[in-house]
Amino acid sequence: MQLPWIILFTPLLSALIIATLTKRWRNLSAFVSVAAVLVSLAASIKLFCTPLPDAATAVLQIPWIDLGTQLQLPIGITLDGLSKAMLIVVTVIGSLIHIYSLAYMADDEGKSRYFAGLSIFMFSMLGIVFANNFAMMFIFWELVGVSSFILIGHWYNKPAPPAAANKAFITNRIGDFGFMLGILLVWVTTGTINFAELTTKLGALQAAPALATLTALCIFCGTVGKSAQFPLHVWLPDAMEGPTPVSALIHAATMVAAGVYMLARVFFLISISATALETIAWIGTITAVLAALMATQQNDIKRILAYSTLSQLGYMVMAMGVAAPEAGMFHLFTHAFFKALLFLGSGAVIYACHHEQDIWKMGGLWKKQPITTATFAIGTLALMGVYGFSGFFSKDSILIAASHHNQAIFILGLISAFLTAYYMTRLFVVVFFGKARTEHAAHAHEVPILMWAPLMLLAIPAWIAGYEKFIHPFLPVHEHGASSVPMIASTAAVLGILIGFFLYRGRDKDPIVIPLLANKFYFDELYAALIRNTQDRLAGVSDFFDRWILDAGIVRLVCSGGTYGLGFVLRLFQVGNIQGYAFLFGAGVIGLLYFVIFK
Amino acid sequence: MSPILFWIFSALMLGFGLAVIVNRNPVASALSLVMSFLGLAALFISLDAYFLGIIQVLVYAGAVMVLFLFIIMLLDLGPTQRRPWNVPALIGGVAVAGAFAVVVSTVIHRFPAGNKPFEPLHDKLTDAHNIGMTLFGGYNLPFQVIGVLILVATIGVVVLSKRELK
Amino acid sequence: MVTLNDYLLVSGLLFTLGFAGVLLRRNIIIIYMALELMLNAANLSLVAFSRFNGEAGLPNYNGQMLVFFIITVAAAEVAVGLAIIVALYRARQTTNVEDINTLKF
Numbered sequence: 001m002q003l004p005w006i007i008l009f010t011p012l013l014s015a016l017i018i019a020t021l022t023k024r025w026r027n028l029s030a031f032v033s034v035a036a037v038l039v040s041l042a043a044s045i046k047l048f049c050t051p052l053p054d055a056a057t058a059v060l061q062i063p064w065i066d067l068g069t070q071l072q073l074p075i076g077i078t079l080d081g082l083s084k085a086m087l088i089v090v091t092v093i094g095s096l097i098h099i100y101s102l103a104y105m106a107d108d109e110g111k112s113r114y115f116a117g118l119s120i121f122m123f124s125m126l127g128i129v130f131a132n133n134f135a136m137m138f139i140f141w142e143l144v145g146v147s148s149f150i151l152i153g154h155w156y157n158k159p160a161p162p163a164a165a166n167k168a169f170i171t172n173r174i175g176d177f178g179f180m181l182g183i184l185l186v187w188v189t190t191g192t193i194n195f196a197e198l199t200t201k202l203g204a205l206q207a208a209p210a211l212a213t214l215t216a217l218c219i220f221c222g223t224v225g226k227s228a229q230f231p232l233h234v235w236l237p238d239a240m241e242g243p244t245p246v247s248a249l250i251h252a253a254t255m256v257a258a259g260v261y262m263l264a265r266v267f268f269l270i271s272i273s274a275t276a277l278e279t280i281a282w283i284g285t286i287t288a289v290l291a292a293l294m295a296t297q298q299n300d301i302k303r304i305l306a307y308s309t310l311s312q313l314g315y316m317v318m319a320m321g322v323a324a325p326e327a328g329m330f331h332l333f334t335h336a337f338f339k340a341l342l343f344l345g346s347g348a349v350i351y352a353c354h355h356e357q358d359i360w361k362m363g364g365l366w367k368k369q370p371i372t373t374a375t376f377a378i379g380t381l382a383l384m385g386v387y388g389f390s391g392f393f394s395k396d397s398i399l400i401a402a403s404h405h406n407q408a409i410f411i412l413g414l415i416s417a418f419l420t421a422y423y424m425t426r427l428f429v430v431v432f433f434g435k436a437r438t439e440h441a442a443h444a445h446e447v448p449i450l451m452w453a454p455l456m457l458l459a460i461p462a463w464i465a466g467y468e469k470f471i472h473p474f475l476p477v478h479e480h481g482a483s484s485v486p487m488i489a490s491t492a493a494v495l496g497i498l499i500g501f502f503l504y505r506g507r508d509k510d511p512i513v514i515p516l517l518a519n520k521f522y523f524d525e526l527y528a529a530l531i532r533n534t535q536d537r538l539a540g541v542s543d544f545f546d547r548w549i550l551d552a553g554i555v556r557l558v559c560s561g562g563t564y565g566l567g568f569v570l571r572l573f574q575v576g577n578i579q580g581y582a583f584l585f586g587a588g589v590i591g592l593l594y595f596v597i598f599k
Numbered sequence: 600m601s602p603i604l605f606w607i608f609s610a611l612m613l614g615f616g617l618a619v620i621v622n623r624n625p626v627a628s629a630l631s632l633v634m635s636f637l638g639l640a641a642l643f644i645s646l647d648a649y650f651l652g653i654i655q656v657l658v659y660a661g662a663v664m665v666l667f668l669f670i671i672m673l674l675d676l677g678p679t680q681r682r683p684w685n686v687p688a689l690i691g692g693v694a695v696a697g698a699f700a701v702v703v704s705t706v707i708h709r710f711p712a713g714n715k716p717f718e719p720l721h722d723k724l725t726d727a728h729n730i731g732m733t734l735f736g737g738y739n740l741p742f743q744v745i746g747v748l749i750l751v752a753t754i755g756v757v758v759l760s761k762r763e764l765k
Numbered sequence: 766m767v768t769l770n771d772y773l774l775v776s777g778l779l780f781t782l783g784f785a786g787v788l789l790r791r792n793i794i795i796i797y798m799a800l801e802l803m804l805n806a807a808n809l810s811l812v813a814f815s816r817f818n819g820e821a822g823l824p825n826y827n828g829q830m831l832v833f834f835i836i837t838v839a840a841a842e843v844a845v846g847l848a849i850i851v852a853l854y855r856a857r858q859t860t861n862v863e864d865i866n867t868l869k870f
Contacts, residue, residue, distance in 0.1 A: 576866030579688065579796075582787050586695040593702050597709075605767045609775045616779055616802050620786030625794050632798050639805055646772070646816045647824060651832055655808075658836055663801070663843050670847045671794060674854050679792050692788035696781050703777030713769035713817070721822045733826040734833065745837050752841035759848035762855070 003047045004077040007087070008130060010036045010043075011122035018116040026111040033115035034098045037091070037122055044091040048084050061132065071187070076132035078195065082329065085474040086129045086261055089336045093253045094122050096454040100344055101245040103450035104351060114154055114243070121147035121250060128258050134183045134193035137262065141179070141222065144255050145172045151250060152242040164238035171235040175225015182218030186269070189215065198269060205272050216276035219266065220283075227259030227313045230287040234523050236310055240302040244347030247302060252309050252343050253336040260316040260332050267325045281321025281405070285412045288314030290521065292419035296426070297518040299510070300357045301346045304427050308383065309339055311416060315398055318409060324401035326476055331394035333475060338382035338391060338462035341455065345376035348451055349431060352444035359427060360509060364436040368444040373432050375455040380428050382462045384421040384493050392486070393466030400485045410485075414492050421496025429504045437508060605645060612638030624678040625671045629664055636660040649726040772813035779806035793850055793862045797843070804839050808832045 014036030018029040061076030098118060105111055124147050127140030145168075153165030187193050189211060190201040205212040223229065228236040239251050250256070263270065263280075270276055288311045295307035312335050319328030350357055352369055366373040382391040395417065403410040436442040446452065464470050503511060516522070572580040615638065618631035636659045643652035707713065734742060779802060786799025815828025854860060 576868050578862050578865065578868070579692075579788055579791075583688075583691050583695060586699065586784060586788065590695060590698045590702055593706075597702070597706060602767050605771065609771075613775065613778055613782065616782045619802060620782060620790060620795065620799055622795075625792060628795050628798055632801065635802070636805065639809060642772070642775070642809060643812055645767075646812050648812045648816070648829055648832075651808075651812060651829055651836075654833065654836060658840055659801075659805070663840050666843060666847060667794070667798065670851060673851065674794075674860065676792070676794065676860060682791075689789065692785055695788060696785035699784060700777065700781040703781070704774060707770050707773050707777065710770065710773075713773065716766050716768060717816055718819055719822070720819065720824065724823075729823065729826055730829060730833075733830055738830050741834060745834060748838065749841050752845050756844050756848040759845070759852050 003043050004079065004130060007040045007043045007047065007091070008077075008123065008126050010039045011119040011126070015116045015119035015123065018112055018119065023112045029112035030102055030105075030115050033119045034095075034102065036119055037095050037098045040122065040126070041091040041095045044087045047079075048088055065135075070191075072192075072194070073133060073135045075136055076194075077130045078132040079130075081474075081476065082261075082264060083129050085329070085333065087126070088474065089257075089333060090122075090125050090129060090254050093336055093340045093458075094118075094125075094249060096457055097245045097249045097340065097344070100248075100347070100451055100454045101243075103448045104245055104347055105243060108243075110154060114151070117147055117150040117154070118246075118249070121151065121255070125254050125258065128261070132195055134186065134195075137265075138176075138179065138183060141226065141258065141262075142176065144250075144258060145169055145176070145226075148172075148239070148250050148255060151246040152239050154242055154246070158241075161241040164235075164241040168235040168239050171228075171232050172225045175221050175223070175232050178218045178221020179225070182215055182221065185211070185215040185218060195265060198266075202269065202272065205269070209273060209275075213273040213275045216270040216273045217279060219270065220263070220276065220280055223259030223263055223317065224283065225259075226262075227256050227317065228287075228310055229259075229283050229314065229317055230290055231523075233287060233291065233310055234520075234527060237303050237306045237520070240300070240306050244302065244343060244350060247306070248340045248343030248347065251306065252339040256309065256313055257316075257332045257336060260313065260320065260328055263317070263320045264325045264329050267320065270320075271323060277321050277323060279321070281318050281402075281409055284314045284317030284319075284321055285409050285416075286314070287311070288318060288416040289412050289419075290314075292416045292423070293517050294520050296419060296423045297510075297512075297514055299359055301349065301359050301362075301427065301431065302343075302357055304359070304423060305339070305342055305346060308342075308420065308424065311420060312339070312383070315395065315413070315416070318413065319398040319401060322398075322401045322405040322409065324398065327394070327397040327401050329475055330471065331391075331398055333471070334382065334390040334394040334462075334465045337458055337465055338379045338389075341375060341379040341458040341462045342383065344451070344455055344458065345372055345379060348372045348447045348455065349376075349444075351447055351451070353438075353440045356438070356440055359430045361438045362431045362436070362441045363434045363438075364432075364441065365444055366432040369446050371446060371452045371455065375452075375459040376432070377428070378459045379462050380424050384424055384497065385417060385489060386493060387486075387490055389463055390461065390466035392490075393471075396486045396489055399489055400483050403483075403485050414489060417489055418492040418496045421493040422500045425497045425500030426504045429501060430507070434506055605642070608638045608641040608645070611635075612642065623681075625676045626668070629667050629671060632667075633660050633664045636664070647720055647724060647726070649724070650730045769813055769817045773810055776806045776810040776813065779803075779809065791861050791863060793853075793860050793865070796862060797846060797850070801839065801843070804835060808835055811835075 011033075014032050017032055022028045022032060061074040063072070063074045065071065065073040098115075101114070101118070105114055108114060121144065124140050124143035128137055128144060131137035131140060149165045149169045152168055153162045155161050183193060186198070186205075189204045189208075190198060192198060192201055205215060224232050236251060236256070240247055242251075270280070291307045291310035291314060295304050295311065298304045298307060312331070316328045316331050316335070319325070319331060348369065349362065349365060349372060352365070352372075353362055356362065378389070382389040385391045385395040399410060399413050399417070402413050436444075461470075519525075572584055612635050615631045615635035619628050619635065622628045622631060636655060640652045640655040640660075643649075643655055783799045783802030783806060786802065787796050790796050790799065811828045811832050815826065815832075816824045818825040818828070850860070853865060857864060859865075
């Protein structure tokens with residue numbers, strides 16, 4: 001019975017210990033953090049393997065805010081198949097990345113701070129996984145945002161990371177604003193925000209379609225922010241300023257998947273409105289295609305992987321939108337593993353090339369780093385959805401669902417699959433094949449064991465997680481019968497691989513340059529101009545108001561002028577001017593006469 | 600009295616009254632005031648107040664205005680200098696005076712009883728006799744008090760006019 | 766024919782003229798003369814009312830009594846007032862009322 005609390009609070013404890021006690025001893029802090037996450041991992045596996053009786057799950061909460069029948073916000077634990085599967089993903093990948101960080105961040109000055117941030121992140125993410133009501137989820141949602149902020153801006157002495165951290169947090173906040181509105185709408189219409197209770201109280205929302213659509217879309221705003229969907233996708237590529245393990249853990253496997261997880265959790269709520277589902281599907285599709293297009297022109301290895309994450313998140317959201325939440329969660333599961341693998345692999349490459357991230361300054365690494373190359377290849381094949389690897393099964397289940405739902409979405413999904421294969425092949429060929437393009441690349445060697453062991457451990461699920469026997473204990477996956485979709489999708493992938501391979505083999509610089517894509521469709525410039533413009537206009541309006549209405553109108557005219565005028569009149573009483581007195585007599589008499597006679 | 604005469608004497612009175620306040624030369628003002636009093640006396644006569652009309656001419660035009668002229672000569676006041684207008688005071692004065700005129704005319708307008716013609720009096724009105732009877736009969740005490748008042752005024756004038764004893 | 770209201774109107778206009786003179790002129794003698802105008806306007810209206818309220822063929826002499834007293838008092842007042850003005854002139858050498866402004870507080 002204590003297991004969920006142990007899982008949840010051990011990382012928090014570790015963060016507190018690091019922050020207060022062991023800050024000065026970096027290695028000790030690292031050890032504390034890794035120990036905490038391993039404890040959580042062990043507890044999660046034990047929890048997963050022992051099924052809990054239903055009656056016990058109801059008691060798993062600490063009452064926090066209790067306003068009687070109006071509102072109850074407990075800190076509660078939900079233990080169902082969904083949360084247990086997510087739990088395994090988070091703790092397994094979290095542990096592997098902690099171990100990887102021991103080597104990657106070995107020489108970093110702020111190691112204590114880093115591991116404290118990782119621990120806080122684990123705590124927050126587990127909170128989201130376990131949350132049994134909207135408020136708790138929202139609190140931990142924000143906490144995850146804070147952890148992301150801390151970790152992206154880890155190297156705060158450089159100018160780029162703090163800016164990227166700000167961007168991430170602010171963009172998230174915009175999404176969270178919509179999320180908050182959605183939660184309030186849910187509470188107002190149904191009277192509860194507890195997930196279990198909500199399943200029984202959907203009457204009010206089912207009766208009012210417009211309200212249901214609004215609520216669903218507001219809640220979806222949270223996903224748009226957290227999972228970096230269009231139009232709030234701009235923060236994720238910039239978030240690559242953080243250390244690579246952070247990118248792997250937070251911005252590939254877990255935090256950005258929280259948005260999708262939330263959608264799966266409250267799918268029963270969102271599915272009331274078909275319009276909302278349609279919107280969600282389209283936003284996911286647009287994100288998938290847009291990100292894939294942008295990825296084909298990036299030159300920083302982490303950016304390419306970031307855009308690929310964006311694209312895959314688009315797939316997951318699209319799956320939610322075409323009413324296939326199991327497919328979406330399946331893809332989340334497999335994506336977590338192979339994307340973490342890819343990021344850790346890229347970290348290994350960056351480490352070996354002395355912190356070089358430009359793919360055109362690498363090359364010929366397959367001879368120097370065989371383990372990295374092999375595991376990276378497995379991850380790439382899984383991502384591209386090649387037959388036999390985990391990504392094939394999950395991506396295809398999404399595409400099958402899409403093909404039943406909406407042909408346009410299905411075709412766009414295929415285009416995105418083709419592009420995915422294309423740019424990943426481009427990445428792989430340029431980084432690992434050919435000959436070394438710089439000194440650093442020529443002198444690269446394999447990374448330490450603490451780094452390649454997690455790679456190998458992650459490669460296993462990246463390969464086999466799609467198979468029925470493996471996935472079945474974790475997630476419910478539908479068996480789709482015979483369909484032509486896998487064939488079509490595989491054809492698209494193979495096409496992409498071939499084109500990518502022949503275009504980029506043996507090149508020293510990019511043969512194709514498309515500025516629109518390379519500049520990310522100028523979204524950043526657009527947003528900056530928009531914000532600057534709005535800010536300027538608002539400032540102009542405020543200035544006008546302040547200068548003309550408040551200052552000239554009220555302060556000068558009314559207050560100052562009034563005081564002067566009043567003083568001017570009252571002065572007549574005092575200055576000794578006889579005619580002034582006579583004037584006041586006359587005015588008084590007339591006033592008196594007026595009131596006596598005319599009123 | 601026929602209306603024409605009434606309006607002629609009223610116009611006289613008001614016209615010279617205007618001249619009093621408009622003239623720059625104080626002597627001209629004083630003489631205009633005399634003329635205004637004569638017009639006023641004519642109006643008194645028209646109201647069958649013969650005694651008062653005569654008294655007005657004798658006392659006001661004869662004594663009071665002579666005193667004014669004495670003082671003007673004593674102070675040797677010439678025409679006042681032209682000075683630029685004090686606009687706020689001008690506006691205030693005209694506004695108050697105008698407002699007063701409006702108020703007075705409105706009050707009069709609401710007094711319909713005043714539109715009746717005067718009642719006719721006896722043909723031969725022994726005005727001075729009647730005034731004497733009223734004054735020494737019902738108003739004897741105020742009459743005596745007035746006497747004392749004039750005495751006090753005289754003493755006061757003498758005291759006030761003394762020069763400082765060096 | 767002439768009615769009471771005409772006399773009252775004339776009296777009001779005369780009073781207004783006097784009042785305007787008090788407010789607008791700067792020479793104190795002129796102001797004093799305008800003051801006299803105001804008193805006379807009151808006299809006129811009193812006499813008019815006395816005539817109006819007459820009964821049994823006689824005017825109401827009470828009004829005319831009051832006028833008598835007003836004239837007397839006005840004469841006394843003019844005397845005293847002019848004495849004061851002379852004293853002021855001797856002290857300040859000016860008849861401009863704006864310079865006589867120490868009557869404060």
